[in-house]
Amino acid sequence: MKKFLEKIVHKQEPKFAKGGKLEKWNPVFESFMTLAFTPNITTKKGSHIRDAADLKRTMMTVIIALIPCLLFGIYNSGHWQMVAETGNRDLVFWADQGTKIVNGLWIVLPLIVVSYGVGLTIEFIFGILKGHSLHEGFLVSGMLIPLIMPADVPLWMVGVATAFAVIIGKEIFGGTGMNIVNVALTARAFLFFAYPTSMSGDKVWMNGLSDRLAGGADNLDGFSGATALGDAASFMSYKPVFDSAEALINNYSMSDSFFGMIPGSVGETSVIACLIGAAILLITGIGSLRIMASFALGGLATGFLLNAVGGNDYFDLPAYYHLLIGGFAFGAVFMATDPVTAAQTSAGKLYYGFFGGMIAILIRVLNPAYPEGVMLAILFMNVMAPIIDHYVVQANIKRRLKRLKTA
Amino acid sequence: MSKTVKLRKGLSINLIGGAEEVISKSSVSKTFSVKPSDFHGLIPKMVVKEGDSVKAGTIIFYSKYNESIKFASPVSGKVKAIVRGEKRRILEVLITADSELSYEEGSVTKVADLDGETVKSMILSSGLWPMIKQRPIDVVADPSKQPKAIFVSGFDSAPLAADLNYVLKGRGDEFQEGLNALAKLTSGKVHLSLDGKGAADASLSSAKGVQINTIIGKHPAGNVGTQIHHIDPVNKGEFVWTVNAQDVALIGRYFLSGKYDVRKVIAVVGSEVNKPQYFEVVSGMNVAELTSDLKSDNVRVISGNVLTGEKIEKDGYLGFYDNQITIIPEGDHLKFAFTEGWMVPLGFKKFSNSRLFASKMTPNKKFALDTNTNGEERAFVVTGELEKVFPFDILPMQLAKAAITDDIDGMENLGIYEVAPEDFALCEFVCTSKIDIQDKIRKGLDLIAQECM
Numbered sequence: 072m073k074k075f076l077e078k079i080v081h082k083q084e085p086k087f088a089k090g091g092k093l094e095k096w097n098p099v100f101e102s103f104m105t106l107a108f109t110p111n112i113t114t115k116k117g118s119h120i121r122d123a124a125d126l127k128r129t130m131m132t133v134i135i136a137l138i139p140c141l142l143f144g145i146y147n148s149g150h151w152q153m154v155a156e157t158g159n160r161d162l163v164f165w166a167d168q169g170t171k172i173v174n175g176l177w178i179v180l181p182l183i184v185v186s187y188g189v190g191l192t193i194e195f196i197f198g199i200l201k202g203h204s205l206h207e208g209f210l211v212s213g214m215l216i217p218l219i220m221p222a223d224v225p226l227w228m229v230g231v232a233t234a235f236a237v238i239i240g241k242e243i244f245g246g247t248g249m250n251i252v253n254v255a256l257t258a259r260a261f262l263f264f265a266y267p268t269s270m271s272g273d274k275v276w277m278n279g280l281s282d283r284l285a286g287g288a289d290n291l292d293g294f295s296g297a298t299a300l301g302d303a304a305s306f307m308s309y310k311p312v313f314d315s316a317e318a319l320i321n322n323y324s325m326s327d328s329f330f331g332m333i334p335g336s337v338g339e340t341s342v343i344a345c346l347i348g349a350a351i352l353l354i355t356g357i358g359s360l361r362i363m364a365s366f367a368l369g370g371l372a373t374g375f376l377l378n379a380v381g382g383n384d385y386f387d388l389p390a391y392y393h394l395l396i397g398g399f400a401f402g403a404v405f406m407a408t409d410p411v412t413a414a415q416t417s418a419g420k421l422y423y424g425f426f427g428g429m430i431a432i433l434i435r436v437l438n439p440a441y442p443e444g445v446m447l448a449i450l451f452m453n454v455m456a457p458i459i460d461h462y463v464v465q466a467n468i469k470r471r472l473k474r475l476k477t478a
Numbered sequence: 479m480s481k482t483v484k485l486r487k488g489l490s491i492n493l494i495g496g497a498e499e500v501i502s503k504s505s506v507s508k509t510f511s512v513k514p515s516d517f518h519g520l521i522p523k524m525v526v527k528e529g530d531s532v533k534a535g536t537i538i539f540y541s542k543y544n545e546s547i548k549f550a551s552p553v554s555g556k557v558k559a560i561v562r563g564e565k566r567r568i569l570e571v572l573i574t575a576d577s578e579l580s581y582e583e584g585s586v587t588k589v590a591d592l593d594g595e596t597v598k599s600m601i602l603s604s605g606l607w608p609m610i611k612q613r614p615i616d617v618v619a620d621p622s623k624q625p626k627a628i629f630v631s632g633f634d635s636a637p638l639a640a641d642l643n644y645v646l647k648g649r650g651d652e653f654q655e656g657l658n659a660l661a662k663l664t665s666g667k668v669h670l671s672l673d674g675k676g677a678a679d680a681s682l683s684s685a686k687g688v689q690i691n692t693i694i695g696k697h698p699a700g701n702v703g704t705q706i707h708h709i710d711p712v713n714k715g716e717f718v719w720t721v722n723a724q725d726v727a728l729i730g731r732y733f734l735s736g737k738y739d740v741r742k743v744i745a746v747v748g749s750e751v752n753k754p755q756y757f758e759v760v761s762g763m764n765v766a767e768l769t770s771d772l773k774s775d776n777v778r779v780i781s782g783n784v785l786t787g788e789k790i791e792k793d794g795y796l797g798f799y800d801n802q803i804t805i806i807p808e809g810d811h812l813k814f815a816f817t818e819g820w821m822v823p824l825g826f827k828k829f830s831n832s833r834l835f836a837s838k839m840t841p842n843k844k845f846a847l848d849t850n851t852n853g854e855e856r857a858f859v860v861t862g863e864l865e866k867v868f869p870f871d872i873l874p875m876q877l878a879k880a881a882i883t884d885d886i887d888g889m890e891n892l893g894i895y896e897v898a899p900e901d902f903a904l905c906e907f908v909c910t911s912k913i914d915i916q917d918k919i920r921k922g923l924d925l926i927a928q929e930c931m
Contacts, residue, residue, distance in 0.1 A: 073814040080812065105854060108812040109819035113849040117899070117916035118906040119784045120491070120637075120806065123828035123835055125853025126910055127820045129860060132834060206856060248857025248911070356833040359862065415861040416873065460876075467873055468891045475713045 076107050098198040102205035126247075129357055130207040133405075136351035136358075137214050139344035140401065141179070144337040148222045148278060149175030151334050155277035158290035164332045178278045179337055182217035185226050189233040190216075197242045208247030208254070208411070209237065215255035215405060218338025219398065219446075220262075221275040228266055232258040252453040253412045256446050263446070271442060273297035276334035298334050299323040299396040300435065300442040306385035307439035316387040328395035336398060345400035358408045361417065362424040366403040369428025370394055377436055385436050393432050402431065402445035412453040416463040423459055427452040482674065483708040485695025487869040489831050489904050491637045492844045493784065493806075497745035499644055501756040510553050510762040511795035512538060513570045516788075517608055518617050518920070519927070522549070522568050530557045535582035535738025537605055538571055546621055550605025552740045552762040554580045570795070573762075584736035589658040597662040604732055608798065609725035610663075613706060613718045615927045616898035625719040627666040627710050630657070630726055632682045633673035633693075635700030636783040636903075640745035640756065640801045642723050643679035649727050650681030656730030660721060661687050671705045682723070695869065703901040707870050712896045724801055744796065748784075748805035749846035750777045759796065765803055766793035772805060778849045780804040785903035786916070809850025820853060828852075831867065831908045856911040864915075867904035872896065874905050878915050881922025886929055889922050899923070 086093045087100040104110070105127070114121060149171030154162050190213045194205055216233055240257035241250040263270045273296045274281040280296045295302075295312070302312040302319060313319045323333055331341025338344075352358025374390025381387060393399060398406075407413060407427050414423035427448050434444025441447060514522045522539035526532060532551040541547040553575040561569045584604065589597060601607050602621060610628075612619035619625070633642055646653055661668050667689045672678045674694030683690070691709055693699045702720045712718050721729070724742050731739055740761040747754045752771045759768075769779055769792045780787035781797040784804050788797055796803065813819040822828060825835030829845040837843065864874040872893040880888030899916040906915040 073817065076814070077812060107815055109815060109850065109852055110854060111810045111812050112851045112854065113778075113808060113810050114851055115914075116789060117786070117914050118903050119778060119780055119787065119789070119804075119849050120847040120907065121851045121853075121912060122832065122908045122910070123825065123830040123837075123852050124832040124908075124910050125820055125912065126856050126859060127853060128834050129832075129910055131821065204854065208859070246857070248859045354833060357860075410861045411859055413861070415875065417862060417865065420862075464873060464876055464892070467871070470871065471711075471713075471893060474711060 080104055080108065095199060098202060098204045099195055102195070102198065105204060126207045130210045132355050132357055133211045133352065134214055136348040137211075137218065137338070137405065139347040140218055140338040140341065140405075141214070143331055143341040143344040144218060144339075145175035145179045146171055147175070147331060147340055148178040148337055149173070150332070151222065151277040152178065152279055155280040155283060155291075155294075155296060158288070158292075158294050160294070174278075178222050179217060181226055182220055182224075182229055182337065183214070185229045186216040186233050187213040189230045190237050193234060193237045193242070197246065201246075203246075206247035208241070208250075212236070212254040212258075216258050219255060219259050219336050219401070219406075221270060221336055222278040223275045223281055224262070224269055228262055228269060229258075232262045232265075235261045248411055250411055251457075252450050253406055253409050256406055256450050256453075259446055260450060271301075273301050276336075296334065298442070299328065300335075303385055303388060303396070303435070304439050304442035306383060311384065313384075316384045316389070319384075319388065320392065323396065325392070325395065328392070333396070335396075336401075339398040339401040342395055342400045345404045349404040352404065352408065358404065359410070359413070359420055359424075361420040362408045362413055362427075363403050365421045365424030366407050366428040367394060367399075369425035369430075370399060370403075370432050371428075372425075373429045373432040377432070388436075393435065397435070397443050398445045399428075399431060402449055403428070406445070406449050407452070412456065414456040414459045414463075416460050418466075419456070419459040419463045423452055423456055426455070480690045480692065481709055482692045483694070483705070484674075485693065485699050485704070485708075485869040487866055488696030488698055489867045489908070490635065490696040491784075491829070491847075491907070492842065493637045494749040494844045494846045495747050495751055495754045495805075496638055497640065497747045497754045497756055497802075499641075499756070501743060501758055504757045504759045504763070504767055508574060509558060509764050509795075510551075510555075510573045510575055510760065511570045511764070512549060512551065512573070512762055513795065513797065514539070514549075514568050515570075516798040517549075519615075519924070520618065524560065524568070524571075526551075526557050526571075528557050528560055531555070532557060532573060533580050533582045534740075535584070535605060537603075538573075539568075541618070544620065546602050547607055547618055548602065548605050549608060550582075550738050552738075552760050581737040581739065584732070584738075586736040587733060589655055589662065589733050592662065594662040597659050600733075601659065601729065604738055606725075606729050606732055606738065609721055609729060610660075611720050613703070613712050613720065613898065614895040615923050615931065616900075617927070619719045620717075623717045625664045625666065625717045627706075628660045628664050628668045628719045628721065629702045629706050629709075630660070630668065630670050630688075630721050630723055631700055631702045631705060632670050632678060632723055633700045634783075634801070635673070635697035636785055637697070638745070638747040638754075638802065638804055639700070639783055640743070643682065644756070645724055645743045645745075645801070646681045646727060647679050648681065650684065652727040652730035652734060653681050653723070654685060654730065655733050656721075656726035656728070657685055657688050659729055659733055660719075660726065664719070667710075669705070669709055671700075671702075671709075673700065698867075698869065698901065698904060701901060703896070703898050704869055707872075707896055714890065714895050716895075722799060722801065725799075742801070744800070745802040746805070747802055748780075750774055750805045750807055761796065761798060763796050764793060765790070765796055768803055769793075769805060774807060776808045776810070777805050778808050780806070784847070785907060786900045807846065807848040809848030809852075811850075813850065832863065832910070851912050853910075853912050855913060858911050858913065860910040863908050863910060864905040867908055868902075870896070870901070874902065874915075877922075878902070878905070878913070878918055881918045881925075884922075884925055886925065889926060890930070894919075894922055894926055
């Protein structure tokens, strides 16, 4: 296998080299070549030896960390599709596994294909224009995008959103490492504001539900496709779905929420899958514990604060419960920790995470127009991260200036 | 008043091929070289011509912008060639050595009887001055400036570095005399830093007239920059001078013998060397003899250590400041991703400071690393990794970014005056994005030297 590939590389390389026939396509060639081989680039001066870690392995590890969420998301999507078909929300979760997996794959794989297809095409075009091989950032973004989409989202929307995120969110800033806001969340935010009816509400979380409702399926009378967050947000309206926080918790039990057996975006529902991912990221040292922990702490603290204030049923929702429902865990583990868009200083990461978690819960509870606040909170903190870093850097500068005065 | 500094950050890279404690005398090689490129920013003005006869210690060129800084021939013989590069820039001066060395005769004087100005002018006129470097900018010290302190690191923590305890064994007199001379050059203190890990040789630990500090930690604990930062940091407008410990002994030897005698002990190390050991050599010598007994042909010969050294040819010349020759395999071949490249499943054989490879679980294992970058250059993505190996109260990534963007204010504020490129060597090593950080810092320092000094 190795020999075979090496032969191909050596045979094809001259064609793509400078002056070769296919010189323009060199970035594409290089991208594939460097997938199979760590290239033969050597150091010139300075440090003659280099660490074995590179961006490819870093990004690959993140993708591996996403696999539990992906697998669970596939099954969960299949399950809720079946729920929408039968109109029975109390359908047993661990039954008909085969059908659910197959259906889930039918839902999730096209999302992944569209996301990677559109995104990588654009990345390659920019690579060819700018003359560099594929930068690895999108390998993760391309996996994140399907996982934060509702199962019923039309594929063309995913394509448009991915294109928007890659071009406007990243490439115009200079590509991987230069973007201001998280690429995957940019895609989601784009759809959230451009096509709100396809991104929130109580019809989008189960594949096929909106079509069946539009077609007037008769077994869906009084059926709700809402998520826990949607129902929770209704506390702030005139017609709450549940009459108390307790009733909500009884409906979306703690274990269901923890394992992820609730409707929601494809990959976000299972807290345990997110925790496995978090463990992988933390063991390998890629994810920042500071961000994850402070994000969770920020959410909890705000939850407790709201509990203490009290006043309505949503305020009374137990603080820890916020961490279990919606995209909080997924956001904390995979979105907030994006090193490019998060705060870059150690101290800054703590503030960044804490305020991110806090704002996520505040948006959820205080703004009934947006049932889920995690996406908006992280995007907001992405924008704020440079300011946080600025103050951390200033503190460092002041500390060193002070040294001069005391000396 | 001695200080003990404990460092938590850093990284000791365990490489195969440490030197055995044997000193062989190298036969005197035919040609020697003095390379202006060893002295950053130097523009030499030649004093000798091709074909001139020189003695060891004869001045062969001086600095165009500071005529008092002179450079001497390490051996006696004939000037074989003045090698020039683009725009007639002088690359090196080659000298064919006599079989028996003769020296420029100086006077033998006790440093204790001299005043500071005399010591300074003696070192300057002898050609030994370039051994004294300055912070900021990390260039040969400007003799017109007053240093607030002089730092000598008594140990080298770089990978496979020569053990100074061994190198300086029995040379306590020379070392002490060198320290005495340095003490005359500053109104402040001379700091000597010793390794907290083990007892230092008597030649170092019994040094007098200096403040002896103890540094405990991984590399770069032995880097003089780390020591300055934690003991007496450089602020804007201040100067600190630094001298390699072995060069201190050479300065001492000059005062004791009156001769420019730059015989020194270096280590020849690295995974590709069959018998890694110490050699007594003369500074600037041709290394062909030392690099003849190798395990393979496709090697990188480095004058200096693997983190900061200069790439030289197999028959190249030992750098002015270097105490070791390191020889490691070249990494100029494709590495199949699954067996030896980026996607190896576990990676017990891939050394990394990150926890992305299983090798992190065997911290004491020794590795034979090659010169492959192990990946392509990218923009900075991963954060927090540089900080782990950078034991300064300075933000390394932010400073590097300021240097890359020519942000003078930013560099000044973030501490550019305290650092040398070598302080960033480990940052460069661990950088996931494979950015040549040392080079960026050097360019930043050049800009500062040009605009602010």
